[in-house]
Amino acid sequence: MSRPLHRGGGRFSPNSHGIWDDDSQMKDKLEKEDVDRKSPNADQTYLSIRQPFRFLLTDNSSSKHGLMENGFVSDPFSPGVLRNRHKRTLLLLRLSLVVIVILALTGSFWWTISITTSSRGQVYRGYRRLQQQLVSDLVDVGKLSLGSTRLKDLEYCSPESENYVPCFNVSENLALGISTGDEYDRHCGPSSRQSCLVLPPVNYKIPLRWPWGRDLIWVANINITAQEVRSSGSLTKRMMMYDEDQISFRSASPGYDDMEDYAHQIAEMVGLRNESNFIQSGVRTILDIGCGYGNLGAHLFSYELLTMCIANYEASGSQVQLTLERGLPAMISSFTSKQLPYPSLSFDMIHCAGCGIDWDQKDGILLVEVDRVLRPGGYFVWTSQLTSSQQYLRKKENQKEWNFVHGFAKNLCWDMLSQQVDTVVWKKTSKKNCYSTRKSGSGPSLCNRGRDVESPYYRPLQGCIGGTQSRRWIPIAERTKWPARTRLNSNELAIHGLNSDDFAEDTLNWNSAVRDYWSLLSPLIFSDHPKRPGDEDPSPPFNMVRNVLDMNAHFGGFNAALLEAKKSVWVMNVIPTTGNNHLPLILDRGFVGVLHDWCEAFPTYPRTYDLVHGDGLLSLEFGEKRRCEMLDVFIEMDRILRPEGWVILRDTATLIEPARTLTTLLKWDARVVEVDNNSDERLLICQKAFVKRPAM
Numbered sequence: 001m002s003r004p005l006h007r008g009g010g011r012f013s014p015n016s017h018g019i020w021d022d023d024s025q026m027k028d029k030l031e032k033e034d035v036d037r038k039s040p041n042a043d044q045t046y047l048s049i050r051q052p053f054r055f056l057l058t059d060n061s062s063s064k065h066g067l068m069e070n071g072f073v074s075d076p077f078s079p080g081v082l083r084n085r086h087k088r089t090l091l092l093l094r095l096s097l098v099v100i101v102i103l104a105l106t107g108s109f110w111w112t113i114s115i116t117t118s119s120r121g122q123v124y125r126g127y128r129r130l131q132q133q134l135v136s137d138l139v140d141v142g143k144l145s146l147g148s149t150r151l152k153d154l155e156y157c158s159p160e161s162e163n164y165v166p167c168f169n170v171s172e173n174l175a176l177g178i179s180t181g182d183e184y185d186r187h188c189g190p191s192s193r194q195s196c197l198v199l200p201p202v203n204y205k206i207p208l209r210w211p212w213g214r215d216l217i218w219v220a221n222i223n224i225t226a227q228e229v230r231s232s233g234s235l236t237k238r239m240m241m242y243d244e245d246q247i248s249f250r251s252a253s254p255g256y257d258d259m260e261d262y263a264h265q266i267a268e269m270v271g272l273r274n275e276s277n278f279i280q281s282g283v284r285t286i287l288d289i290g291c292g293y294g295n296l297g298a299h300l301f302s303y304e305l306l307t308m309c310i311a312n313y314e315a316s317g318s319q320v321q322l323t324l325e326r327g328l329p330a331m332i333s334s335f336t337s338k339q340l341p342y343p344s345l346s347f348d349m350i351h352c353a354g355c356g357i358d359w360d361q362k363d364g365i366l367l368v369e370v371d372r373v374l375r376p377g378g379y380f381v382w383t384s385q386l387t388s389s390q391q392y393l394r395k396k397e398n399q400k401e402w403n404f405v406h407g408f409a410k411n412l413c414w415d416m417l418s419q420q421v422d423t424v425v426w427k428k429t430s431k432k433n434c435y436s437t438r439k440s441g442s443g444p445s446l447c448n449r450g451r452d453v454e455s456p457y458y459r460p461l462q463g464c465i466g467g468t469q470s471r472r473w474i475p476i477a478e479r480t481k482w483p484a485r486t487r488l489n490s491n492e493l494a495i496h497g498l499n500s501d502d503f504a505e506d507t508l509n510w511n512s513a514v515r516d517y518w519s520l521l522s523p524l525i526f527s528d529h530p531k532r533p534g535d536e537d538p539s540p541p542f543n544m545v546r547n548v549l550d551m552n553a554h555f556g557g558f559n560a561a562l563l564e565a566k567k568s569v570w571v572m573n574v575i576p577t578t579g580n581n582h583l584p585l586i587l588d589r590g591f592v593g594v595l596h597d598w599c600e601a602f603p604t605y606p607r608t609y610d611l612v613h614g615d616g617l618l619s620l621e622f623g624e625k626r627r628c629e630m631l632d633v634f635i636e637m638d639r640i641l642r643p644e645g646w647v648i649l650r651d652t653a654t655l656i657e658p659a660r661t662l663t664t665l666l667k668w669d670a671r672v673v674e675v676d677n678n679s680d681e682r683l684l685i686c687q688k689a690f691v692k693r694p695a696m
Contacts, residue, residue, distance in 0.1 A: 154195070154196065154197065154635075154665050154666075155196050155197070156196060156197050156198075156199050156691075156693070157194065157196040157197060157198050157199065159199075159693065161194070161196070161198050162198065162199065162200065162201050162223070162606065163222075163223040163315070163316075163318075163321065163605055163606060164194075164198065164606070165313060165332065165601070165603070165604070165605055165606075166188070166192040166193065166194060166600075166601035167186045167187060167188040167189075167192045167600060167601050167603070168184075168186060168187075168313035168332060168603070169187075169192070170183050170184060170313065170315070182336060182337045184312045184313055184334045184336065185334050185336060185337055185338055186332075186334070186338070186458060186603060188600045188601065192600075192601060193601075193632055194601075194635055194636075194639065195635065196635075197635065197638055197639075197666065197667075198606045198607075198638070198639045199691060199692070199693045200221075200606075200607055200643055200690075200691075200692070200693070201220050201221070201693070202220070202692065202693050202694075203218075203220035203245075204218070204220055204221055204607075204643065204692070205218045205220065205221065206642075206643065206644055206690070207221065207325065207327070207546075207642070209544055210327055210546045210568060210569075211568075213326065213327050213546065214249075214298055214301075214326050214327055214328065214546075215248060215249045215298070215326075216246055216247070216248050216249070217246065217247050217322070217325045217326055218245060218246055219242075219243075219244075219245050219246055219247055220245065221325055221607070222318070222321050222322055222325050223315070223316050223317070223318070223321065224247075224316065224317045224318075224321075224322065225316065225317065226242050228316065228317035240293070247322075249293075249295065249298065249326070259295050259296060259298075259299045260299060262296070263275040263296065263299055263300060265420060265423065266381055266423070266425065269417060269418035269420060269423065269425045270379060270417065270418075270425060270427075271417070275299075275300060275303055275305075276303055278300075278303065278305055279303070279304060279305070279481060279482050280481060281476075281477065282348060282377065282475075282476030282477045282478075282479055282481065283305065283348040283349050283378075283379070283476065284304075284305065284306065284348055284482045284485065284590040285305075285306050285307075285308070285346070285347050285348055285349075285587070285590060285591075285592060286300065286305060286306070286307040286308070286347060286348065286349040286350070286351055287307075287308050287310065287342075287346075287347040287349070287350045287351070287373065288307050288308065288309045288310070288351045288352075289310055289311070289350065289351065289352045289355045289357065290310075290311050290319065290352060290353070290354065290355025290356055290357070291307075291309030291310070291311060291319055291320075291323055291330065292319060292353065292354065293319055293322045293323055293326075294307075294309050294319075294322070294323030294326055294328040294330060296351060296353070297309060297323070297328050297329065298326065298328055301328070304482060304483070306329065306570060306590070306591070306592055307328070307329065307351075308329045308330070308331070308347075308592045309323045309328065309329060309330035309331075310330070310331060310332070310333035310334075310340070311330075311332070311333070311334075311355075312332070312334045313332050313334070318605065320332050320604070320605065321605040321608070324547075324604065324605065324608040325608070327546030327547055327610075328570075329547070329570055329572065329592055330604075331572070331594065331603050331604055332603040332604060332605075333603060335366065335369050335461065336366075337460065337461060338458045338459060338460060338461060339369060339372070339456045339458065339459045339460070339461055339462065340369065340373060341456070341457055341458060341594045341595045341596070342373050342455075342583075342587070342594065342595075343373075343454050343455040343583055343584045343587060344372050344373065344452070344454050344455075344466050344467035344470055344472075345372075345373070345374070345375045345376070345467045345470055345472050345473065345584075346373045346375070346584075346587045347373055347374060347375065347378065347587075348375055348378050348379070348476050349374075349378055349379045349380075349381065350370055350373070350374055350378070350379070350380050350381070351381045352380075352381070352382050352383070352384075353381075353382075353383035353384075353423075354383065354384060358401065359382075359401070359404075359405050359408075360400070360401045360404040360405060360408075362461075363463070364404065364405075364408040364444075365461050365462075365463050366461075367405070367408055367409065367412065368412070368444055368461070368462065368463060368464070368465060368466075369461055369462075371412050371414075371428065371465060371466075371467075372462075372465070372466040372467055374428050375428070375474075375475070375476050376428060376429065376430045376431075376473055376474065376475045376476070377427065377428060377429075377430040377475035377476045377477050377478075378427070378428050378476055379417075379425055379426065379427055379428075380409075380414065380425070380426045380427075380428070381423065381424075381425050382405075382423070382424050382425075382426075383422055383423045383424075384422060385422055386398055386401060386402050386422075387402065387419065387422050387423065387424045408443070409426050410443075411438060411442050411443025411444070412428075412443060412444070412465065413428070413429035413434040413435060413438070414426040414427065414428055414429070415427045415429070430475035430477070432468055432473065435465065435468070444463055444464055444465050445464050445465070446464060446465050446468050447462060447464035447465060447466045447468070447469070448464075448469075449469050451464060451466075452464075452466045452467070452468065452469040452470075453466075454467075454470055454472075454584060455581050455583055455584065455595060457577055457595050457597075471495045472495060472584060472588065479588075480492070482590050483563070483590070485588075485589060485590040486560045486563065486589050486590060486591075487507075487560075488503070488585075488588065488589060492588065496582070496584065496585040496588075498555075498585070503555070506554070506555055506557050507557060507560065507561075509557070510557035510558055510560065510561040511561045511564060511565075513558070513561065513650075514558070514561040514562060514564075514565050514567075515565075517648060518565070520673065520683070520685060521646065521685070544610065545567075545569055545610040545611050545646070546569060546570075546610055547569060547570055547571070547572065547608075547609055547610055547611075548562070548569055548570070548571040548572070548609065548610070548611045548612075548613060549571075549572050549574065549602075549609040549611070549612045549613065549640065550571050550572065550573050550574060550613045550614070550615075551574050551576070551598065551612065551613065551614040551617050551637075552574070552575075552576055552579065552614050552615055552616055552617040552620060553571075553573035553574055553575055553582070553586060553593060554582060554615065554616075555582050555585055555586070556571075556573050556582070556585065556586035556589050556591050556593070558571065558613060558615070559571040559573055559586075559589075559591050560589065560591075569611075570592070571591065571592075572592065572593065572594070572609070573586045573591055573592065573593030573594075574593060574594060574595075574596050574602075575593060575594075575595050575596070576595075576596065576597070576598055576617070576620060576621065577595055577596065577597045578597070578598075578620055578621065578627075579620050581595070583595055598617070598621055598628075598633055598636075599621075599627050599628035599632070599633075601636055601639075602636060602640055604640055605640075606639050606640065607640070607641070607642040607643065608640055608642065609640050609641055609642065609645065610641075610642055610645050610646070611645060611646045611647075611648070612637050612640070612641050612645070612646070612647045612648075613647075613648045613649075614647075614648075614649045614650070614651075615649075615650045615651075616650065616651060617649065617651070618630070618649065618651040618652075618655040618656070618659060619651055619652060619655060621633065622655060623655070630658065630659065630662060631662055631665070634659070634662045634663075634666060635666070638666050638668075638688065641688050642688070643688055643689070643690035643691070644687065644688060644689075644690050645687070645688050646685070646686065646687055646688075647668070647684070647685070647686040647687075647688070648683065648684070648685055648686075649683070649684040649686075650675070650681060650682075650683050650684075651681065651682065651684075652680050652681060652682070653680050653681070653682045654680075656672055656682040656683075656684050657672075659684055660672055660684055663684070663686050666688070667688075667689045667691060668686040668687060668688055668689065669686060669687045669689065670684060670685065670686040670687075671684075671685055672684055672685075673685060
């Protein structure tokens with residue numbers, strides 16, 4: 001701590017004038033006696049000390065030390081005399097400066113003439129380098145000044161941005177001429193970045209703890225109207241009740257067993273007794289296209305089945321936003337023109353119930369994409385009026401669409417297992433030789449190695465069958481069953497280039513890290529002691545944290561450690577495009593995840609995650625090469641984090657410190673924790689404040 005500055009050396013008293021004068025007279029007397037004792041030149045030395053510029057002045061300018069008209073002795077240090085001397089001194093300094101400059105220019109001129117032609121080139125190049133460096137430095141200074149201004153000007157977004165999702169601006173895409181369904185696709189650019197903080201709606205409420213929040217949500221938290229609820233599909237409508245300030249889902253209520261019956265029907269069509277046998281048949285992860293507010297995923301969650309909902313961006317009444325508000329896995333995704341951001345052979349089942357996709361369009365290329373992400377032996381479930389209603393099939397265009405899908409599925413080597421009412425179930429082949437037994441030209445060709453990219457990132461849709469070149473081509477019935485799948489055996493690890501020792505060490509480290517996180521954050525969140533002051537202690541698994549966004553998931557160790565600790569949460573495992581791609585490994589462990597570039601906005605709505613985690617993310621994105629600003633990433637984290645949500649970042653101290661500074665701009669409560677006394681790593685633990693917009 002700095003010491004206080006002491007101004008002056010003592011105190012001044014109004015009654016001390018006499019003492020001050022006596023001291024002055026005594027000082028003059030002693031000085032005079034001292035001068036007298038010295039050589040005759042001592043007088044000049046004394047004057048040079050008391051008046052350093054005395055020798056520059058004329059005799060007229062100096063005082064004669066005689067009596068003036070008023071009877072007082074003239075003061076050589078009077079203001080008028082000093083002012084005149086000061087002017088003359090400045091004039092002399094200016095003249096001296098001019099002489100010095102002339103001499104310097106003259107010397108520089110003769111030195112320039114004396115150098116050789118080659119040395120002139122070297123000097124010129126050196127001068128150019130200095131110029132370039134100066135320009136670069138000025139640019140950096142400009143960026144810093146702009147950044148500083150931006151930091152100061154960080155404000156709250158307008159109310160129109162309460163549900164805004166960057167990169168999904170349908171009206172802007174239409175204005176750019178993007179149409180035929182592609183306007184709903186993701187189009188990111190510099191203009192899509194936000195430089196303000198998104199506030200929640202005026203009447204926003206903290207979601208209920210899990211699992212209550214799965215079946216009851218606050219209307220004010222999402223952008224939906226009663227009309228949109230009433231106009232939803234018949235099955236969805238029967239399972240939702242719209243009240244004045246809340247929406248309740250009847251999936252867990254007595255007497256409302258529509259979804260249970262539907263899931264039971266699918267299990268029977270697959271050849272199982274009921275949905276509780278899905279795990280034993282090799283089904284763990286399900287991709288639900290057009291999920292209808294996540295009802296299927298909510299029902300299957302209790303059977304340890306993980307269902308990822310995907311749907312187009314919707315400005316109002318969004319399936320994805322409502323599903324995430326329930327605490328269930330979901331993300332905005334459309335594959336009308338681009339491949340999904342998942343590796344090949346990622347899901348055990350793909351479900352589409354009234355998803356609104358015309359599977360016969362673009363020569364069946366959308367079915368080819370479904371085949372790419374479906375594992376060998378996996379199931380495609382399609383529920384539609386097109387499959388059963390004779391009245392519906394009377395129209396020629398409907399009959400044509402059904403015939404196309406039925407025939408195209410056969411050419412993809414899908415076996416139609418069963419058809420009941422309006423639901424059809426196909427099973428993807430487990431044997432690669434099926435493709436070689438097809439009639440020539442009867443279906444899509446196999447992708448060669450150049451086109452069969454295992455983990456595409458929003459690449460254009462491919463018309464060839466992908467995944468056949470992958471070493472991960474393993475039928476779901478032959479895979480390790482859940483939950484043992486999380487640990488993977490040595491043969492499965494070898495496919496991903498890992499050995500058992502490294503994998504075991506990673507597991508131990510993450511188990512220890514999760515225990516540390518709990519000790520730091522308890523009793524504020526999680527199932528150990530999730531309460532606010534004054535609340536009763538709820539029993540597990542009644543969590544305040546329902547979902548986690550892991551921004552740099554590595555091998556998925558954080559996800560596995562949470563499950564090992566019996567925490568009832570699901571994790572969106574994100575693999576940055578700038579790092580090593582371990583997403584196939586994560587999905588093979590029975591988790592869900594996605595590739596993403598963190599210099600762009602994540603495809604989700606505001607306020608959708610309870611906990612955001614990043615281990616080594618700052619080093620990866622901002623350690624050596626910076627493609628974007630750290631502030632942009634933190635603003636995006638603030639957008640997707642719900643009020644009172646948590647952030648845990650683990651990284652080096654040199655990166656945690658500037659990150660800690662940014663948290664003050666975001667109005668987060670934050671603290672830095674040392675990981676180990678002998679380590680340079682730090683933990684940055686933050687909580688987002690619940691800031692309400694004033695009512696209009």
